[in-house]
Amino acid sequence: MSATEEPLNGVDLAAVAGLVDRIRTEPAAASTVWSAEVTWTGAFRSEAQVRGFGPLRSDEPVGLGGTDTAPNPVEQVLAALGNCLAVGYAANASVEGITIHDLRIKLEGNLDLRTFLGLAEANAGYEAIAVDVSIASDASEDQLARLHRRVVASSPVGHTLSRPVAVRIDLTSTAN
Amino acid sequence: MSATEEPLNGVDLAAVAGLVDRIRTEPAAASTVWSAEVTWTGAFRSEAQVRGFGPLRSDEPVGLGGTDTAPNPVEQVLAALGNCLAVGYAANASVEGITIHDLRIKLEGNLDLRTFLGLAEANAGYEAIAVDVSIASDASEDQLARLHRRVVASSPVGHTLSRPVAVRIDLTSTAN
Numbered sequence: 563m564s565a566t567e568e569p570l571n572g573v574d575l576a577a578v579a580g581l582v583d584r585i586r587t588e589p590a591a592a593s594t595v596w597s598a599e600v601t602w603t604g605a606f607r608s609e610a611q612v613r614g615f616g617p618l619r620s621d622e623p624v625g626l627g628g629t630d631t632a633p634n635p636v637e638q639v640l641a642a643l644g645n646c647l648a649v650g651y652a653a654n655a656s657v658e659g660i661t662i663h664d665l666r667i668k669l670e671g672n673l674d675l676r677t678f679l680g681l682a683e684a685n686a687g688y689e690a691i692a693v694d695v696s697i698a699s700d701a702s703e704d705q706l707a708r709l710h711r712r713v714v715a716s717s718p719v720g721h722t723l724s725r726p727v728a729v730r731i732d733l734t735s736t737a738n
Numbered sequence: 739m740s741a742t743e744e745p746l747n748g749v750d751l752a753a754v755a756g757l758v759d760r761i762r763t764e765p766a767a768a769s770t771v772w773s774a775e776v777t778w779t780g781a782f783r784s785e786a787q788v789r790g791f792g793p794l795r796s797d798e799p800v801g802l803g804g805t806d807t808a809p810n811p812v813e814q815v816l817a818a819l820g821n822c823l824a825v826g827y828a829a830n831a832s833v834e835g836i837t838i839h840d841l842r843i844k845l846e847g848n849l850d851l852r853t854f855l856g857l858a859e860a861n862a863g864y865e866a867i868a869v870d871v872s873i874a875s876d877a878s879e880d881q882l883a884r885l886h887r888r889v890v891a892s893s894p895v896g897h898t899l900s901r902p903v904a905v906r907i908d909l910t911s912t913a914n
Contacts, residue, residue, distance in 0.1 A: 572781035578803040582855050592851045596812050600820030602841035605748035608824035610817030612809035618794070620821035627754040627829065633788035635822035635895045636772050641786030642818060644776030645796035646811035647907065648784035650854075653803065657856075663913075665778035675768045678826075678892050679758050680833075687897030690904040696911040703912065710909040716854050719811045721863030724905040728866040729896060731823065733886040735872040736879065737839075 573656040605629055626675075636688065639723070640669040646719035647695065654712045660705060664698040691723060749832040781805055802851075812864065815899070816845040822895035823871065830888045836881060840874040867899060 569575065585592045600610045606628040609617035620635055622628025633641065644667040655662050670692050677686035697706065714720060745751065761768045776786045782804040785793035796811055798804025809817065820843040831838050846868050853862035873882065890896060 574781070574800075574803045574805075577800060578855070581801060581803075581851070582857065585852065585855065585857060592855075592857070594849050594851055595846055596810075596816060596849060597844070597846045598809075598813055598816035598820055600817065600824055600843040600845070602824040602828060602838065602843075605750070606825045606828055608821045610820050612813045612817060615809050618809065618814070618817045618821070620818075620824070622825060624750075624753060625757060627750045627757075628825075629750075633774075633791050633794065634772075635818045635825065636898070637774055637788045638794070638814060638818035638821065639895055639898060640772060640774035641776065641788060641794045642796075642811045642814035643905075644774055644786050645784045645794070645814065648776055648778040648796070649782045649798060649804075649811065652778060652782055662778065667776040667778075668773070669775070670771055670773045673770050673772060673894060675757070675770055676761065677897070678894050679754070679761065679768075680888075680892065681758065681761060681768070683891065685897050685901060686892050686894045687899070687901060688894070688903045690906070693905070693907040694910040695907065697909065698913040700914060702914075706909060706912050710907075712856075714907050715859065716856065716862050718849060718854050718862045718864075719815055720905060720907065721853070721861050722812070722815060722899065723863070723903045725861060725863060726902050727864045727899045729819075729869070729900040730866070731869040731871065731886075731890050731896065733873065733882060734870040736882050737874040738876060738878075 570656045570659065571652050571662050573652050575656055578653065607631060636671065636673060640671055643691065643693065643719045643723060644669050646717050647693065647713060650713035650717050651697065651709065654709050655699065658705065658709060660699050660701040660709065662697065662699050666696045668694045746832045746835065747828050747838050749828050751832055754829065783807060812847065812849060816847055816867065819867065819869065819895045819899060820845050822893050823869065823889060826889035826893050827873065827885065830885050831875065834881065834885060836875050836877040836885065838873065838875050842872045844870045
């Protein structure tokens with residue numbers, strides 16, 4: 563790649579390689595901490611702040627008691643999974659020398675509302691999530707199948723959802 | 739509540755009660771399907787579309803090879819969890835007659851980058867997520883402790899993360 567050439571898929575592989583090198587010599591660099599802070603803004607509306615970015619607004623549909631001004635939290639989970647898979651495809655395709663022309667990811671999740679509504683004491687979350695990936699590229703079917711396996715095997719949000727995470731929720735501060 | 743009075747915490751409990759009544763007579767109404775569609779927009783950037791709302795933009799920090807224009811997918815997961823807990827507090831507090839004056843939720847997650855970077859074949863996702871909830875309300879400590887237990891026991895995103903979800907990811911359409 564020359565200095566003026568656009569990198570494959572626009573991906574800065576040198577930055578990723580630099581991180582890989584750093585982790586090889588300093589394994590602790592692989593341990594990362596991510597954070598967000600949510601502020602309730604009334605009714606079922608809230609805003610999540612991540613670093614210095616604009617707030618991620620949340621609401622619920624009217625049928626669920628909300629005012630329907632933004633995607634709801636379970637939709638946000640699907641969005642996060644799709645966004646994560648997009649990074650995985652872009653990263654792994656670039657490593658493999660595959661040019662991606664188009665990449666679209668459709669996600670659907672099934673959720674039983676009874677536990678959330680207090681009608682049951684069971685799983686309040688997604689029972690299943692189905693993802694359909696549609697890609698246009700210069701790769702062969704075999705290359706794409708291998709790419710797909712790599713992406714699925716290394717997706718941070720995919721693993722977060724498919725494996726149990728130790729979630730600790732504490733009420734740390736109260737005031738009247 | 740009179741017609742002109744603001745409902746407790748702004749929450750439309752009548753809509754929630756209507757849904758509960760409907761599910762009691764028509765259990766299938768509890769089965770919901772949520773969806774999102776993600777479009778890759780180059781490098782590690784993508785946009786998630788949920789219903790008719792503006793896109794949820796995603797990117798990665800520069801150190802991870804991105805262009806740092808938006809929260810990344812694992813940060814979006816924390817945002818979704820915090821937004822979900824905010825709904826849970828608002829809903830359950832309103833049912834209990836508790837007025838919430840202020841509600842803030844701080845979230846942190848620990849993630850080992852090695853699997854995502856191809857340096858290991860292990861858990862690419864969050865190992866642990868810690869959430870600190872800070873609430874100002876007119877409730878007693880006992881009421882708040884009970885409220886907290888109810889929220890944690892019925893959080894759709896909380897359960898989605900703490901339990902394994904059947905995630906199926908298919909490469910359904912390819913073109914060269």
